Amino acid sequence: MERLAGRIMLLWGARRHALAFAAGAVGALALPPFGIFGALFISFTLLVWLMDGQASHPESGWVVRLRSVFLLGWSFGFGYFLAGLWWLGNALLVEADQFAWALPLAVLGLPAFLALFFGLATALAGLLWSDGLARLAALAFGFGFAEWLRSFVATGFPWNAIGYGAMQAPIMMQSSAVIGLFGVTTLAVFVFSLPALFGTRRGLAAGMACGIVLLCAHFGYGAYRLSTTTADAGEGTQTIVRLVQPVLDQSRKLQNSDRAAIFEEHLALSSAAPAEGDRRPDIIVWPETSVPFILTENQDALARIAEVLEEGQVLVAGAVRVEYSSPGSPPRYYNSVYVIDDRGEIRGAADKVHLTPFGEYVPFEDWLRDWGVENLVALPGGFSAAATRSLLSLPDGRTLYPLICYEAIFPHEIGDDVGLSTAILNITNDAWFGDTPGPYQHFQQARLRAVETGLPLIRSANSGISAVITPAGTIVDSLSFNQKAFRDVGLKEVSMPSWSDAERQTHFWLIEMIMFLIAVTSRNGFNFRRN
Template sequence: MEWLAGRIMLLSGARRALVAFTAGLVAVFALPPFGIFAAPFLSFPVLVWLIDGASGNPDHGALRRSFPAFFVGWCFGFGYFLGGLWWLGNALLVEADEFAWAVPLAVVGLPAFLAIFYAFAAALARLLWSDGVGRIAALAFAFGLFEWLRSFILTGFPWNAIGYAAMPVPLMMQSAAVIGLAGVNMLAVFVFASPALIGTRKGLRTGLCLSALLVAAHFGYGFYRLNQPLPLPADPAVTIRLVQPLIDQSKKFDDSERRAIFEEHLKLTEAPAENGGKRPDVVIWPETAVPFILTENPDALIRISDVLQEGQILIAGAVRAEDAGAGQPPRYYNSIYVIDDRGQIVGASDKMHLVPFGEYLPLESLLVSAGLNAIAADMPGGFSSAATRSLLTLPGGKTLYPLICYEAIFPREIGSDALAANALLNITNDAWFGNTPGPYQHFQQAQLRSVETGLPLIRDANSGVSAIVDARGEVVTGFPFGTRGFVDTILPGKIALPMAPEEQGRNGLLLAGLIFGLAIISRVSFIFREN
């Protein structure tokens, strides 16, 4: 191992870049659908050794000396994001005649941009670099900081944060209920990078013992939490039907298919319960399931009332239009409607956090004048963003906290009012991405929101992955990707959290302070020894 570490430290030029890129690519295999937990234990030690060798010219200032580490971090990040996000190109091929030209921007350009966060993380770590376990702490702190920044800069895109690699199954997700995703990000990097100490020996016993303790705590707490009594369903019990219609995305843009799409959803809605079971109280349709403006089609609401039985509720994804005033085009919202058995819309919530270029265009006036449209919005300029999020109320007073599509990847999207709800509701349309890693990655990230909030998750997708997840992140029932049909189940109950989301954030901040302190102490000690 010392021989290997030495060889990697001495790499230069294209070979150094290629090894860093490959290390980032290997780390992707820890993410869904692979879930190979060992992969980052190969990747991050290589990154540590590459940064060990990225010392820069000693005659230059600190910032210029950190550039080799910046480049190594960028190559690592480019491999990680290219391998983890290549499937975004599928969305542009749904309407290939209009958007195929942008495939390189999505497949290569976005990973190249996101890699900048890891480049700065590696550069910051190098500024705090020492020997032994201190440099592992420096890397963990720097990655934790820049993963946090990635969650909100330019509206944020925390997809595939490193912490998810340490949480492939519910047993390994429970730590997030104590330290949040930000805390898990830091500890994951610390543990993944610790085998690098085997190659350089300094701090080996301390680093490996500390990492082993963290892994034991991670698994131990997960085992403890999953073995607590299961939460009871809310009283009275609510039966949920998930409808997964498996509609080809290209058909949604074909006017001649819209009525057939609508009827397909209705057919699955009115189907009798399996094995003569209780009819569902609530039926869930996925994001933008209604293929037209519902309020402009009263006949469609009549059809819904014909299908729903007395007391049943339909919750459906739809586009909502709103008059913007005289002389102004309407505003459109990506919305969720609650519709009762009389065909009346009794509740609604609009999406707040839109996908840049997918649902709206940044610099809209400039790009629209250039003839561009948002990819997933069949109207000039795309959707408008809601100012507030509205909880959805079910019969009997139970409430759902709505998250539309990729809003579920943002822990900060879930406000304190969510804890008063009975469940999270995430509707999405991952058919854009085909049978690629994208839908599986999306599901894992939504799944973690249950663990962080102690709320069950109702997740409905057009093509998968649809599931009911209990308050500890375990799947109760659902569909794999690419399956058409419906499933009925009782909504699980909520559980008491060990830490409220605000406390999870404070614990993550405290953890960052401890890791930063270890890095600083090690750095100061290293400088004194060197001098």
């Protein structure tokens, strides 16, 4: 290991950045659908040795060295995000004649932008770099801060945060209930970097001891919390939820001539008889934008829903909602979810708060439209965002906390009022991305919201993955990707004690402070003084 570490430290120029790029790309193998846990150990070990190599050139000035470590982190991040997000380009091929020109921007441009955050992470670590265990603390501090920043800068995009690589199974997810996604990210980077100590030996014993303690705490707390969930499994009222997964090709949904047939396909899956001996569903859930027309302007559609629903049943469906501020004013469109009762009456609605850039609205619209940039969703002016998140009240008094599409990737956007809900509802349409890693990554991130809030999660996706998730992140039942079917799932209305988002953020910053103090009190290398 020492010989290998030495050779990597001596790399320079293009070979150094090529290895950093490759290390980041290998790390993406820890993400769904691959879930290779060891991949990030390889990635961060290589990154530490590459950082060590930069620190071994004290003859350059501090500005040059800081720029060098920033670019090193950028190369690492570019490899990680390119390998983990290439599938975004698939959405542009649905209407290739209009959007294929933007393929390089989605496949290369977004990873290049997100890689700036990893460049910031290594730059912060470089300012505190030393030898031994402390440099790993510096790297953990830098990545924790950068990933937290990535969750809200430029509307935020915390997709595939490093912490998800350490939370691939329910037993590995429970720590997020205490320290949140970014607390897990900070500690994960520290642990993933520990094998680098075998290449330099300094701090090896202390590092291995810390790693064993953190891993035991991570898995031990997970086992404890899962056992608590199992003990409570028999408690609570059970509701039968029917997940409808129509698996409609996105290009078909864009055709006006096929809308009536699409609507009837949803109704057919909703009205199908349950398996022999099973109870009929209480709640039927359709995916995001599953209603292919403006429902409030189509009374015949509401009448058909009333025909299909049996007494006491409720339909929860994604739809586009239109609103006029005054007669003659241009319409405002909202990506919404409706609650419809057995009489065909709309009993409640909630609008999406956090819209998808370039999918549902165009940032800097007036300027970019002059350059021909349009929404993927063809609506005049795009969608409008709701000012606040509304809870969905069902006729029987139960309440759902709605997260539409990629809103489920933002842990900080779930407010304290989530505690008033029976369950979290996530409806989405991942058919834009085809059979790629995207839907699997989205599903994993949605599961974490159940763990963090201590509430069950109901998820309905057009092409999958649809499931009911327990408050501990375990799957009660699910529909596989591209499986056109329905599934009746028993939802136990139980919750688990959980920390608030503010408390999780406090714990995250305490971890960041500890890592910073370890790094700053041990700094003796990477001298940034003027020569």
